[in-house]
Amino acid sequence: MGTADSGTMKDPSTKTELPSVVIRLAGDSGDGMQLTGTQFTTSTALSGHDLATLPDFPAEIRAPAGTMNGVSGYQIQFAGTDVHTPGDSPDVLVAMNPAALRANVGDLVRNALVLVNVDSFKPKDLAKAGYENNPLEDGSLSGYRVIEVELTRLTRQAVDDLGLDTRSADRCKNFFALGMMFWLFERPMEPTEKWLREKFANRELILEANLRALKAGWAYCEATEVFAERYVVPRAAAEPGTYRNISGNTATALGLLAAAERSDLQLFYGSYPITPASDVLHEVAKYKEFGAVSFQAEDEISAVAAAIGASYAGSLGTTCTSGPGMALKAEAMGLATMVELPLVVCNIQRGGPSTGLPTKTEQADLLQSLFGRPSETPTPVVAAATPSDCFAMAYEAARIAVRSMTPVIFLSDGYLANGAEPWRIPNVEDLPDIPVPQPNPENFLPYLREPETLARPWARPGTPGMEHRVGGLEKEDGTGNVSYTAENHERMVHLRAEKIQKIADYIPEQSVDGPDSGELLVVGWGSTYGAITGAVEHARREGLSVSHAHIRYLNPFPKNLGDVLSSYRKVLIPEMNLGQLALLLRGMYGIETESFTKVQGKPFTEAEVFTKIREMAS
Amino acid sequence: MATTLTNKDFKSDQEVRWCPGCGDYAILNSVQNVFPKLGIPREKFVVVSGIGCASRFPYYMDTYGFHTIHGRAPAVATGVKMANPELSVWVVSGDGDALSIGGNHLIHAMRRNVDIKVLMFNNRIYGLTKGQASPASELGKKTKSTPMGSADAPFNPLAIALGANARFVARSVDIMAGHLRVVLEAAARHKGSAFVEIFQNCNIFNDKAFDAWTEKDVRDDRMVSLDPGEPIVFGKEKNRGIALDCLEPKVVSFDGDVPDEVLRWDPSRTDPTLSFMMAHLDDRPNFPLPIGIFRQVDEPTYEQRVHEQIETAQSKRGKGDLQGLLASGNTWVV
Numbered sequence: 007m008g009t010a011d012s013g014t015m016k017d018p019s020t021k022t023e024l025p026s027v028v029i030r031l032a033g034d035s036g037d038g039m040q041l042t043g044t045q046f047t048t049s050t051a052l053s054g055h056d057l058a059t060l061p062d063f064p065a066e067i068r069a070p071a072g073t074m075n076g077v078s079g080y081q082i083q084f085a086g087t088d089v090h091t092p093g094d095s096p097d098v099l100v101a102m103n104p105a106a107l108r109a110n111v112g113d114l115v116r117n118a119l120v121l122v123n124v125d126s127f128k129p130k131d132l133a134k135a136g137y138e139n140n141p142l143e144d145g146s147l148s149g150y151r152v153i154e155v156e157l158t159r160l161t162r163q164a165v166d167d168l169g170l171d172t173r174s175a176d177r178c179k180n181f182f183a184l185g186m187m188f189w190l191f192e193r194p195m196e197p198t199e200k201w202l203r204e205k206f207a208n209r210e211l212i213l214e215a216n217l218r219a220l221k222a223g224w225a226y227c228e229a230t231e232v233f234a235e236r237y238v239v240p241r242a243a244a245e246p247g248t249y250r251n252i253s254g255n256t257a258t259a260l261g262l263l264a265a266a267e268r269s270d271l272q273l274f275y276g277s278y279p280i281t282p283a284s285d286v287l288h289e290v291a292k293y294k295e296f297g298a299v300s301f302q303a304e305d306e307i308s309a310v311a312a313a314i315g316a317s318y319a320g321s322l323g324t325t326c327t328s329g330p331g332m333a334l335k336a337e338a339m340g341l342a343t344m345v346e347l348p349l350v351v352c353n354i355q356r357g358g359p360s361t362g363l364p365t366k367t368e369q370a371d372l373l374q375s376l377f378g379r380p381s382e383t384p385t386p387v388v389a390a391a392t393p394s395d396c397f398a399m400a401y402e403a404a405r406i407a408v409r410s411m412t413p414v415i416f417l418s419d420g421y422l423a424n425g426a427e428p429w430r431i432p433n434v435e436d437l438p439d440i441p442v443p444q445p446n447p448e449n450f451l452p453y454l455r456e457p458e459t460l461a462r463p464w465a466r467p468g469t470p471g472m473e474h475r476v477g478g479l480e481k482e483d484g485t486g487n488v489s490y491t492a493e494n495h496e497r498m499v500h501l502r503a504e505k506i507q508k509i510a511d512y513i514p515e516q517s518v519d520g521p522d523s524g525e526l527l528v529v530g531w532g533s534t535y536g537a538i539t540g541a542v543e544h545a546r547r548e549g550l551s552v553s554h555a556h557i558r559y560l561n562p563f564p565k566n567l568g569d570v571l572s573s574y575r576k577v578l579i580p581e582m583n584l585g586q587l588a589l590l591l592r593g594m595y596g597i598e599t600e601s602f603t604k605v606q607g608k609p610f611t612e613a614e615v616f617t618k619i620r621e622m623a624s
Numbered sequence: 625m626a627t628t629l630t631n632k633d634f635k636s637d638q639e640v641r642w643c644p645g646c647g648d649y650a651i652l653n654s655v656q657n658v659f660p661k662l663g664i665p666r667e668k669f670v671v672v673s674g675i676g677c678a679s680r681f682p683y684y685m686d687t688y689g690f691h692t693i694h695g696r697a698p699a700v701a702t703g704v705k706m707a708n709p710e711l712s713v714w715v716v717s718g719d720g721d722a723l724s725i726g727g728n729h730l731i732h733a734m735r736r737n738v739d740i741k742v743l744m745f746n747n748r749i750y751g752l753t754k755g756q757a758s759p760a761s762e763l764g765k766k767t768k769s770t771p772m773g774s775a776d777a778p779f780n781p782l783a784i785a786l787g788a789n790a791r792f793v794a795r796s797v798d799i800m801a802g803h804l805r806v807v808l809e810a811a812a813r814h815k816g817s818a819f820v821e822i823f824q825n826c827n828i829f830n831d832k833a834f835d836a837w838t839e840k841d842v843r844d845d846r847m848v849s850l851d852p853g854e855p856i857v858f859g860k861e862k863n864r865g866i867a868l869d870c871l872e873p874k875v876v877s878f879d880g881d882v883p884d885e886v887l888r889w890d891p892s893r894t895d896p897t898l899s900f901m902m903a904h905l906d907d908r909p910n911f912p913l914p915i916g917i918f919r920q921v922d923e924p925t926y927e928q929r930v931h932e933q934i935e936t937a938q939s940k941r942g943k944g945d946l947q948g949l950l951a952s953g954n955t956w957v958v
């Protein structure tokens with residue numbers, strides 16, 4: 007049990023064992039709930055639990071305080087093992103104000119524990135949240151175990167003699183709440199203490215105040231029996247190795263860097279700030295000692311154009327964006343297809359169209375990824391299934407881009423980008439090799455292809471004797487000279503398509519979890535992985551025969567995909583769009599599919615997918 | 625190898641396909657004459673272009689070349705230069721390509737001070753799309769897209785470059801080969817972003833657009849060359865000069881020696897006020913149109929700064945260790 011060697015007294019209260027717990031922390035966007043959630047996550051990860059997290063922040067950075075629009079939430083599910091999603095319904099809610107309560111109470115399980123800051127339930131707070139009556143008094147919360155704590159007053163008391171102004175003192179109350187959660191679930195406080203010491207190394211007063219608030223929260227639980235019991239979540243053995251907690255965006259950045267390191271190329275990352283992709287830029291910007299060049303461009307077009315220029319000069323050119331930026335990059339991606347240079351374009355999908363729901367998740371750019379460019383512009387597409395899988399698939403995107411000399415689209419989404427989970431750290435030497443197509447000095451032509459992959463040679467400027475011109479005009483096969491002839495154009499269109507199809511020769515075949523034929527196959531791609539996996543496991547516990555195939559290579563598809571699909575009587579495809587993968591699979595393999603869609607800016611819950619499975623399997 | 629290069633070494637095997645009589649031929653010729661003189665090995669030249677008649681340029685140069693998409697050449701070139709600062713990177717663009725669709729990339733490449741040389745062939749028209757008004761076309765110009773005359777006022781390309789803080793700004797003329805070569809060589813030897821506007825005659829869609837200034841019999845009176853360190857004088861008899869009257873330029877006539885009040889041109893002033901004044905000099909009636917070097921200021925380049933940060937990080941923290949990075953932060957062992 008990961009617990010309290012925090013120098014505290016022996017715990018007197020009863021302990022209840024739970025298989026898994028879902029906690030949601032909610033408050034004003036200025037209340038520091040994301041921070042509180044991250045700290046709880048770190049501590050939980052270090053306790054050796056499996057976990058998944060989901061931050062949910064408002065689109066406005068500072069919506070009016072205390073209003074529903076300003077509510078920021080952070081959810082974590084943890085268990086001994088096999089956590090696939092941040093959880094459908096929270097068992098515990100921490101609500102820093104009435105708006106946070108009102109926005110979240112409907113999602114809770116029955117009899118959930120609800121901790122509220124009673125100091126912020128004054129009439130004006132209630133009005134801002136749109137409550138006519140005080141929910142703490144009108145009986146509307148009778149289905150929950152409500153714990154009222156004077157968080158503001160107690161925090162002020164804890165930091166009383168430090169001489170802080172009230173505003174600064176009040177800003178520590180999230181740490182008071184965190185201290186209470188640490189006590190309730192027996193999490194170690196040291197990681198947070200260490201983090202605070204680093205973060206506020208030069209601001210002693212703030213450091214001391216936060217430390218005191220944190221410890222006071224713990225001590226308050228210890229002393230007052232505010233909670234009737236503590237909870238213990240047993241751990242189970244995971245695969246041996248060294249683990250860390252990782253978010254999708256950090257994993258994406260590391261995947262790109264790892265690919266550059268393993269292929270001995272300089273990483274060039276061109277990007278324009280956009281939600282929810284900006285964190286990848288922030289991350290790559292830190293990798294300077296690896297020689298990685300990060301370029302904050304003037305716009306999305308420049309970001310991709312500079313990446314193409316860098317690839318032309320011999321770097322691994324990469325760029326990252328979200329839906330609106332993808333639209334802007336389309337023309338340049340066509341250029342990369344024509345000049346056949348490596349390029350990785352990461353799309354961290356969000357709700358759309360247009361500005362849409364910038365901070366919410368969606369996976370509706372699949373068809374755009376495959377077809378969203380003028381003319382015949384075949385482009386490989388890969389998609390990550392979980393936050394840590396972003397590492398593997400960003401690496402794969404780069405491997406394909408270099409090996410086949412082509413732009414590749416890597417798909418993630420807001421849910422994966424900001425969500426986090428434990429990650430078994432891979433051994434760098436075990437990562438797949440990335441062969442770089444080299445020109446042959448004896449017989450150099452810019453468009454002479456390697457027979458196996460049809461990749462053209464990558465002759466970098468600065469190499470004597472290989473001066474050549476490339477460009478967006480149609481190329482003559484072999485020489486790469488401009489050619490307008492009809493036969494050549496048709497040959498080149500076919501060659502470019504065939505080159506992409508040949509990628510299927512070196513990507514893994516489609517794997518299936520569950521029986522390899524039967525009644526029902528659930529097919530997913532991207533971030534639905536967690537909800538589908540949980541739902542399928544649930545269905546099996548209920549005795550249903552159901553299999554799950556999660557597609558990570560979306561163009562070209564794995565060679566055996568058609569056989570996999572035709573081995574089941576029914577195919578169910580849950581997607582956070584209006585059925586884009588379903589359309590593709592019907593078109594490519596002529597199979598019947600059942601499309602199950604959700605476009606609410608929120609991921610599927612396990613329960614939603616399970617209900618659908620049960621309906622189809624029985 | 626660099627010392628023995630000649631203009632032939634820079635001629636590719638591709639047939640040059642501009643309209644006969646197009647000003648682009650003369651510019652190509654000048655560039656092919658200047659490149660061998662720079663002491664740079666041929667394989668280190670990269671010529672990047674966008675879309676338009678001018679943008680065919682890289683195909684005719686036997687260097688590394690990249691014919692990209694409309695307006696984006698400065699962005700592509702920025703990537704090339706950042707990836708490999710050893711390369712000599714040139715952008716060939718037109719007035720439509722650089723000032724209209726590519727305006728954003730142009731100004732940002734200039735303000736960053738990326739060491740790329742932008743040659744903007746200005747023919748004040750869209751040639752490749754067969755004759756529409758460009759952002760450099762004069763107000764009232766009748767074209768296929770503006771049958772009653774263009775209603776939008778043009779850009780002053782040099783003022784745009786100066787406003788974007790281009791450290792090297794110059795102008796020359798396609799048919800003035802001697803002048804053009806001097807300007808191109810100065811641009812090449814300057815370290816930092818360079819913008820060179822080259823008047824280029826499009827004899828098909830906008831013939832003689834610059835004749836009023838550049839014809840042999842008028843050019844001495846109607847143009848003035850800004851030469852570093854030299855007094856700004858013009859006229860067939862070299863008997864007029866530009867001086868300052870408070871905040872206004874004035875033309876002074878003289879016999880014999882150049883009077884002291886005539887400005888001695890110094891393009892290396894960091895304050896671009898006088899450069900702006902020169903860029904707008906010919907807006908005034910009876911003032912000559914300046915060509916030559918408007919600005920030439922030394923400053924560390926963008927790619928230098930970027931790579932210095934990398935070196936600093938490496939000297940402080942050592943060369944990156946990937947395994948260490950993957951395992952950074954809070955870890956635990958199972």
Ligand code: SF4
Nearest residue numbers: 643646677751826827
């Ligand atoms: S259209 Fe004009 S600019 Fe284009 S090649 Fe012909 S003459 Fe030159």
